[in-house]
Amino acid sequence: MNKTVPVQKNDYIDVVFEDLTHEGAGVAKVDGYPLFVPNGLPGEKAKIKVIKANKGYGFGRLIETYEESPDRVEAPCPIYKECGGCQLQHLSYDGQLKAKEKQVRDVLTRIGKLENVKVHPVLGMKDPWRYRNKAQVPVGEHEGGLIGGFYQQRTHQIIDMKECIIQQEKNDEVVQAVKEICSRYGVRAYDEGRNKGDLRHIMARYGLVTGEVMIVLVTRTKDLPNKNKIVEEIISRIQGVKSICQNVNSKKTNVIFGDETKVLWGEEVIYDFIGDTKFAISARSFYQVNPEQTKVLYEKALEYADLSGEENVIDAYCGIGTISLFLARKAKRVFGVEIVPEAIEDAKRNAELNGITNAEFAVGEAEIVIPKWYSEGNTADVLVVDPPRKGCDEALLQTIIDMKPKKVVYVSCNPGTLARDLRILEDGGYQTVEVQPVDMFPMTMHVEAVTKLELKSNH
Structure with missing residues (x-):
């Protein structure tokens, strides 16, 4: 006989969080039935609203915290709650x-x-900040200009950002500059619903030891409007650029890269070191971030x-x-x-x-x-x-x-x-x-x- 689900959608209930999921959500149980609630931390007492009640588990939204975990901290990122890039900024590093x-x-x-x-x-x-040496940012449009940032959690809605505090600062500079330059030269963002537009993603790689920068423009089409002018302006504006590449991905897919990569300017690779070992890193090669x-x-x-x-x-x-x-x-x-x-x-x-x-x-x-x-x-x-x-x-x-x-x-x-x-x-x-x-x-x-x-x- 099937057990009945002890909660219903839109119920408000008081819970105690016991654990974290692999995605960083708090886990609370009602009569053994697990509820997953973003932003909840183990040990906290809180009021939640049930937003989905499946047969074996449900999802909730945190409404009010009565008793906070000693490990709770204020997330320093202004778009942390919207952006899906991080899950644990509200938990102290020791707690993480x-x-x-x-x-x-x-x-x-x-x-x-x-x-x-x-x-x-x-x-x-x-220092657990500014550690990522690679940014892969989807591109969208807003009021005629290009925006770029990570997707809102569980959506394909892009949250525009000027900086990401787990990225190397150089990558923030690159993404911001490329968005502005491409906007000015009439590049359109890829529209995945209509499978139209030019620019799908901006990728920046930064060699932490060498200071070398690679920029990859992932486009739907082989042609990119004003390509040469865009390249010239990137070179003059961003220090350390050693490689500018274009990757063509014409498929209707959420996979970032297509099969064809060509060098628009500079080298095919940039270099970096891990310890004493030197590595050549190409546009599509896997290199730890x-x-x-x-x-x-x-x-x-x-x-x-x-x-x-x-x-x-x-x-x-x-x-x-x-x-x-x-x-x-x-x-x-x-x-x-x-x-x-x-x-x-x-x-x-x-x-x-x-x-x-x-x-x-x-x-x-x-x-x-x-x-x-x-x-x-x-x-x-x-x-x-x-x-x-x-x-x-x-x-x-x-x-x-x-x-x-x-x-x-x-x-x-x-x-x-x-x-x-x-x-x-x-x-x-x-x-x-x-x-x-x-x-x-x-x-x-x-x-x-x-x-x-x-x-x-x-x-």
């Missing part, structure tokens, strides 16, 4: 780190059934790999070779695999740039390439995985279990899929030794984690 550690612990227990694994406190930033914390993350991965110089290492999902090149300095050989061909070209270029000759890179799906390597007799002493949010493919996990590398280092951007995959590896003969969460994205609920696994002695 504790919430992320709890998130990792909870999923390891609930999904991975791993109750005695050592989870370290989250490694946070001294928080270089300061990326160094912390990779140094932890290197520590967990514990290399002596005699090991063969496989780096699955290697991207542009960021972790591979860190590992190659301490390993005998590193083999990287990645599905994106441009990323592999970047990885090879980055190896050359750093004089690294003991790293090889292959294009393909990790779950196909690595089993093929194994079937040809190639094995690894240490295997590193850094998969996308969906986690590792089952075929890859099975190959790891069959191949039996002594150590596996799992770098994860999604604690839920990490916990699921750790359970599979544990059942296949591995011991989860320790987990180190790293805060790569302050003011959001996202958390990365590095996990060290060792092959059990009886396998």
Whole structure:
């Protein structure tokens, strides 16, 4: 028999928040029925209005807080409540780190059934603001001029912004200048409903160490009105610009990039460093958006790999070779695999740039390439995985279990899929030794984690 839902839409009820969701909303329960309420914090007593009541869970709006959490702070961003870019500015930074550690612990227990694994406190930033080195801003129109900013939560309504306080200031300067310049030269914003207009997104990349700037204009059409004048004015107005590119995306899609990228002016890449390692970054290559914390993350991965110089290492999902090149300095050989061909070209270029000759890179799906390597007799002493949010493919996990590398280092951007995959590896003969969460994205609920696994002695 179905249990009746204990609340109705438009009910006003008093609640106590118990937890946070993975999207940063407060969780309250009425007779075991969960309600998700943005801006609520654990421990707070509040009045809420029910705005949706599904069968298994509902959503509410915070009306009044009777008892505030000691971790509640005033969000410094003026558009924080409208913009969907951050979720946690109303929670103190110390509170954010504790919430992320709890998130990792909870999923390891609930999904991975791993109750005695050592989870370290989250490694946070001294200054958790202005950390992002890449801005990707959708463009719209208002009263004849271009606007740009992040989408309002759960909508495609653009909230125009002059600055974003988790972005490098240089990116704010670029986005603002490009909006003004393109407006002046008659560029129209893309209208996704009618599939008309020119400019879809402005992307800015900033090399934190080098100060180099790349600007990418993502357009619906190959032609951009007054293209040469726009380029000239960008160069004269913004210091540090090394590359201006155009990416053409004519599809009716919410995917940002299309397949065609051309250089309008300057270089194809800009350069930056993580530690002592130099990286060439092209318009579409994946490069971590928080270089300061990326160094912390990779140094932890290197520590967990514990290399002596005699090991063969496989780096699955290697991207542009960021972790591979860190590992190659301490390993005998590193083999990287990645599905994106441009990323592999970047990885090879980055190896050359750093004089690294003991790293090889292959294009393909990790779950196909690595089993093929194994079937040809190639094995690894240490295997590193850094998969996308969906986690590792089952075929890859099975190959790891069959191949039996002594150590596996799992770098994860999604604690839920990490916990699921750790359970599979544990059942296949591995011991989860320790987990180190790293805060790569302050003011959001996202958390990365590095996990060290060792092959059990009886396998």
